Amino acid sequence: MIAMDNSLLLQLIIGILIGLSAGYVGSFMVLRKMSLVGDALSHVALPGIAIALLMNINPFFGAFTALLLAILIIWFLEKKTELPSETLVGIMFTLSLALGLLLTPEPELLEALSGDITKVTFFDLWLTLALSMVIIWTLKRIADNLMLGIISKELAMSLKIPIHKINFIFLFLAAFIVALGIKVAGTMLTGSLVIIPAAAAKNISVNLSQYSKWALIFGALSAAAGLLSASYFDISPGPTIILSAGMIFLGTLVFKK
Amino acid sequence: MSEVILKVKDLSVGFERDKVITGLDFSVNKGDVVAIVGPNGAGKSVLFRALLGLIPHFGQIEWARDLKISYVPQKFSIDKELPLSVEEFLKFKKKKTADIVDTLESLGIMTAKHAHHSEFHLQEHILKQRLGWLSGGQLQRVLIAWALLDNPDVLLFDEPTAGIDLGGEETIYNLLKKLHQERNMTILLISHDLNIVYKYATNVLCLNKEMICYGTPSTVLDPSSLAKLYGGEAGFYKHDRHG
Numbered sequence: 001m002i003a004m005d006n007s008l009l010l011q012l013i014i015g016i017l018i019g020l021s022a023g024y025v026g027s028f029m030v031l032r033k034m035s036l037v038g039d040a041l042s043h044v045a046l047p048g049i050a051i052a053l054l055m056n057i058n059p060f061f062g063a064f065t066a067l068l069l070a071i072l073i074i075w076f077l078e079k080k081t082e083l084p085s086e087t088l089v090g091i092m093f094t095l096s097l098a099l100g101l102l103l104t105p106e107p108e109l110l111e112a113l114s115g116d117i118t119k120v121t122f123f124d125l126w127l128t129l130a131l132s133m134v135i136i137w138t139l140k141r142i143a144d145n146l147m148l149g150i151i152s153k154e155l156a157m158s159l160k161i162p163i164h165k166i167n168f169i170f171l172f173l174a175a176f177i178v179a180l181g182i183k184v185a186g187t188m189l190t191g192s193l194v195i196i197p198a199a200a201a202k203n204i205s206v207n208l209s210q211y212s213k214w215a216l217i218f219g220a221l222s223a224a225a226g227l228l229s230a231s232y233f234d235i236s237p238g239p240t241i242i243l244s245a246g247m248i249f250l251g252t253l254v255f256k257k
Numbered sequence: 258m259s260e261v262i263l264k265v266k267d268l269s270v271g272f273e274r275d276k277v278i279t280g281l282d283f284s285v286n287k288g289d290v291v292a293i294v295g296p297n298g299a300g301k302s303v304l305f306r307a308l309l310g311l312i313p314h315f316g317q318i319e320w321a322r323d324l325k326i327s328y329v330p331q332k333f334s335i336d337k338e339l340p341l342s343v344e345e346f347l348k349f350k351k352k353k354t355a356d357i358v359d360t361l362e363s364l365g366i367m368t369a370k371h372a373h374h375s376e377f378h379l380q381e382h383i384l385k386q387r388l389g390w391l392s393g394g395q396l397q398r399v400l401i402a403w404a405l406l407d408n409p410d411v412l413l414f415d416e417p418t419a420g421i422d423l424g425g426e427e428t429i430y431n432l433l434k435k436l437h438q439e440r441n442m443t444i445l446l447i448s449h450d451l452n453i454v455y456k457y458a459t460n461v462l463c464l465n466k467e468m469i470c471y472g473t474p475s476t477v478l479d480p481s482s483l484a485k486l487y488g489g490e491a492g493f494y495k496h497d498r499h500g
Binding site: 031144148150151152154155157158159201202205206207208209210211257 | 306309311326327328329330333335338339340341342344345346349350385386387388
């Protein structure tokens with residue numbers, strides 16, 4: 001049983017599930033020009049992880065609580081102002097990083113920063129399976145309205161689409177996937193796990209269904225390639241996953257539409 | 258006597274001190290083509306948003322019951338890189354491809370049924386294209402198609418021809434005229450172009466934060482009300498078409 005906990009297969013299943021949902025959620029973050037928000041969000045998770053570690057609970061829940069707080073602030077700002085919320089996101093990001101660095105116990109710090117999927121358990125598997133299914137299913141349901149809101153807020157509102165509610169659900173999903181992704185890629189790199197596969201998919205897609213499909217595929221592919229190469233070379237998987245995604249991105253530039 | 262479908266009474270939008278629109282009174286009959294004219298910042302688009310219930314307002318806006326209202330907002334710019342095809346965009350509004358093809362056909366965009374071989378490819382091409390790759394005129398037609406897909410009774414159109422060349426502009430207005438005649442559709446449009454207003458509108462609403470005039474183009478678009486509306490500089494013939 002203990003040998004199974006650490007098996008590469010378990011890592012691969014979890015990694016691919018997270019890659020799939022990260023790619024899909026990321027596809028809309030890229031369209032909403034939230035790439036850097038995704039990056040900042042993953043840093044916001046750090047103090048949450050620290051507090052969870054100090055309280056001896058699963059870091060996922062700490063990360064998720066911190067992220068939930070962050071998306072509430074972002075959502076409120078988006079709703080109240082037309083301004084891009086990047087200044088406040090920038091401030092929030094560095095402040096959380098500072099707080100997180102102070103609070104996180106030294107031995108766990110590197111793990112929180114760069115992730116460690118080699119320590120996953122069966123509980124993580126069930127959590128990941130359930131959450132990825134919820135994320136992908138929910139996003140599929142709101143995808144059309146979300147897209148319409150991206151094209152024109154007024155057009156969406158004139159069709160009586162509850163645009164603020166849709167945006168809130170989307171940010172909620174973003175918080176979920178970032179909290180999950182931290183296990184794999186750590187707080188430093190999770191932003192890229194969400195953004196790079198989607199950016200690669202955008203390069204080669206003419207329509208929305210192609211785009212979603214490629215974002216899912218590239219997310220899963222990055223996770224699988226990164227985990228396998230990390231295991232082969234016996235190095236940390238977080239960075240190799242992101243590097244795999246980066247190579248896919250470079251590859252798609254050749255076929256850019 | 259035509260059926261009244263919109264009654265606006267003492268409509269104001271904005272804050273106590275900073276009103277964008279004050280004290281508007283007018284009504285629209287079924288089948289009217291109402292052009293809303295006025296300088297930049299006169300509150301024309303704000304009026305549309307209020308009529309659609311998108312922003313808070315004071316006073317009364319009464320639409321007839323069970324009306325289907327379609328709206329095309331101004332400054333509709335699409336990112337060239339946006340991965341969304343014309344077909345997917347139109348399907349956000351109506352799922353059936355047959356309806357989409359019918360509507361495009363009624364707008365004079367070639368479809369497979371009637372077109373020759375070469376034009377068949379053209380139509381395929383339009384539906385499968387990225388929305389952001391369309392020219393200004395094509396995009397505007399697709400937007401009109403979008404607005405017409407669920408057979409609305411009323412069409413609200415903010416600057417139908419902004420950013421379109423002169424030839425394309427004429428086509429779009431002829432299209433609106435055709436829709437008006439064939440379907441007895443009520444159309445409210447915002448326009449900068451007084452020539453167009455003269456040619457196509459049944460009624461004109463001159464707006465500059467308050468209502469300057471309302472009536473048929475030939476009775477209300479006289480030099481004195483135009484001077485009042487545009488601050489004495491613009492004459493009818495001198496008006497900048499792209500202003």
